[in-house]
Amino acid sequence: MLHAVKTPSGLWTGSYYNEGITHENHFDKLREECGVFGVYGHDEASHLCYYGLHALQHRGQESAGICTSDGSKFHYQRNMGLVKEVFNNDSLNALKGGTAIAHVRYSTSGESKLANAQPLVFKYREGDLAIATNGNLVNAPEIRRRLERQGSIFQTSSDTEVVAHLIARSQHDDIVSAVKEALEQVNGAYAFLFITNDKFIAARDPHGLRPFVMGRLGDSYLFASETCAFDAVGGTYVRDVEPGELLVLDRDGMHEGRFAEAKRKAICSMEYIYFSRPDSDVDEINVHAARKRMGRQLAMEAFVDADVVTGVPDSSISAAIGYAEQTGIPYELGLIKNRYTGRTFIQPSQELREQGVKMKLSAVRKVVEGQRVVMIDDSIVRGTTSLRIVNLLREAGAKEVHVRISSPPFQNPCFYGIDTPSRKELIASQLSVEEIRKAINADSLHFLSKQGLIDSIGRPGNEFNGGHCTACFDNEYPTPIEDVTKIGCGCD
Template sequence: MWRGFIDDKPREECGVFGIYAPGQDVAQLTYYGLYALQHRGQESAGIAVSDGAEIQLHKNMGLVAEVFNETNLGLLKGNLAIGHVRYSTTGASSLANAQPMVSRSSHGSFCLAHNGNLTNVAELRQTLGRSGAIFRSTSDSELILNFITCFRQNSLPETIKQCMGYLKGAYSLVVMTKNQLIGVRDPRGIRPLCLGKLGKGYVLASESCALDAIGARLVRDIKPGEIVVIDESGLKSVQVPPARHRSLCIFEYIYLARQDSIIDGETVNMVRQAFGRQLARECRVDADMVIPVPDSGRVAALGYSETAGLPFKEGLTKNRYVGRTFIQPVQNLRELGVRLKFNPIKDIFKGQRVVMVDDSIVRGTTCRQIVKMLREAGAREVHFMVASPPVLYPCYYGIDTASPGQLLAARCSQEEIQKYLGVDSLYYLSLRGLLAAFKAPAQEFCTACFDGQYPIAVSAFTALDNQQGPDVCIMPEFGII
């Protein structure tokens, strides 16, 4: 499916949520939590609940409000639950790949929800295939589930700890047994996961905005390489040796996370404002107004406006009802898809010099159509300010920019992009300026999409999309050589 005309943005794979709260309606609370995380995935949604005796699961394709209703939520009774919203980056968009996923074995049932991508999928599939594992989906989340199931020897948390030595890539997990909630973050901490408190219970979520949605208090972020185990005895933390430093995906702050979230101690809203302020210091032009590309460019545009001393105006109206289910038009009608989503407020543009601010350019198709609409509305000049550096390299850790051919800046020079977009000038925030917006040091972030410096090695098998892995995978801890 061609997605560019509707949303020319990178897409996150999913959002995860977990809650241990005996005596509360955990299914309903998980529903609210997933609603708050809907921006992280719009293809499928699911909730699994345990009452201490059995695990019940409901999942389907669609948005959270489409998948769940009072009837099916009312059937999910228990003391703990996990939930998931998905956008496919690894594996097709199908019900088989929807999460949570459940494992039922002689060691006991458990279910899992995953955010991120593994980079050694081919090797792990080959190992599991020799062990007799059967795959019902094409997602690496099921691979993690089967890996844990096949090599479960001791307690589930101990098995997860052992398995983490062989899982390469990005993963934040929420795992649920009949009486335990477990949260896991990979040793690099590429994908976010936070811990909250709700009364005497605990909550795990991809972003703190999901905690706010149910009235929970943010306690802290799960540390890279940390496993937290929550049950009737309270919370216990098990630490796997983390990497030398964290490598949090910087695109969480640029675009992926909600602006009201706090991730690893940094408020997304404040960071995005700082991007805009720094952009104004680096790239200033003579203009009459600053407008954002809604909604993701709004906070950076405010920062730019304040520092540049230019009026901030809402120049584009966004249609909130054009989204995932919009009918895909044929080639000659794709421009109308953009016009249905965005429309300029014509009376403010006539004869004006406009600075348009957005968070990023990935494919450039939507931006080009917006610029054309501003010209038609009477804008005399359009200067495009991008509150991040050029996206030059693909992501293999859970964002759907896995093909360099999709990336406009990887194919074209800045002058060529300026001409393609039809703008009078084009400026990007520098990588140094981007990193200056954070309290944490630069080495704490994954910036591979800008500089090609991947914190976890990406095998040729991952880069070439599911080619066969090596014949031998040595895992002496599990008796497989």
């Protein structure tokens, strides 16, 4: 639980305790998954990937990679760091070829190392093979153990390598049939990109858990985790890759097919709440507009008389604007994000640890001083960040701080590629809303209802849960979850 105590200054501070482990996490937000970008049929494929990855940088900041094919051999570069740190003009010019796949990564199992950076490149009996993915395979540990017993030797801890081994072991000689056979054996959430020297393959999981879109730039094809990547390169959105669909591009054009029938659609609801950029469309629904509707719905469910509304940057700004518009309470930039801090490492003293949040966020005193503030945030994970932000506002002179969360209580871990703590570390699974309110030092606290969330996203029809995965809120996972203690991330 969140252990909160008063400091000599009268404010509250806290750490999250679980079975004797202390978690000091300045920003205990959910971590992005990964992002993929692909190009087929463009002379400057590597440069397009560079700009596409820049647009997807919010989905992963640990490593970046690009692999191109010139029709006879691969050229690739991967390294730890941000996109701008990994590539320069010379390295991009060296990545020759009109076909490319690219990746930005955040590791959810904690193994941040170059060996796991993607795209992963393999020597396949039919030639070269490169793979990039966003997501997680829930049955990968079981398949890995089976393959290891059969003699397979793994070089990484990545779920992606499991798929590569399944492809290599296929009795099919053609890569398309081998990929289909491999994907038929895995369960989970994923958007896969594969290239060989003469083919480009894209595939999405049968539930459509991970976003995956196709676009065009002239005669070239583009694929990405989010539509904002198309805008960055001057491309145009064509359509979403359908759940269970497998697309093959070669010199004869694009071939549409399937490796599995589409199952109950279950798009990750956190894409709309937190992960995706506001200018992206997920399943043809604009993220910014959906978040504004969440804020409006939150205002209808939990109005509070106040003087100013502010959002925790960046993902909560849209919901805060919606809340303000619905209530008529002025929206103000009460919190400012410092974008140049880089990673904040844990400092050796509590005083310096508390200072860490102030490096990344600042309260605008002239906006909040003496005011009753409604603070909008997208989620509460462990609770430590919410406590510290509330304290920031109080230190800046806020008279009252009312916290409104534009999602339901996050009570269950995700096994589909989002870095979430165990259930015991999720504050909403351990405490009531009133207990959380006290723990984060707020004057009031309210979470958006699950139905309010579904209605706000606004998908028409009567699909189960509006066509979303809401397992983190209601424990209703769309796929079987096996051996959860060993599940990592496909991007690892």
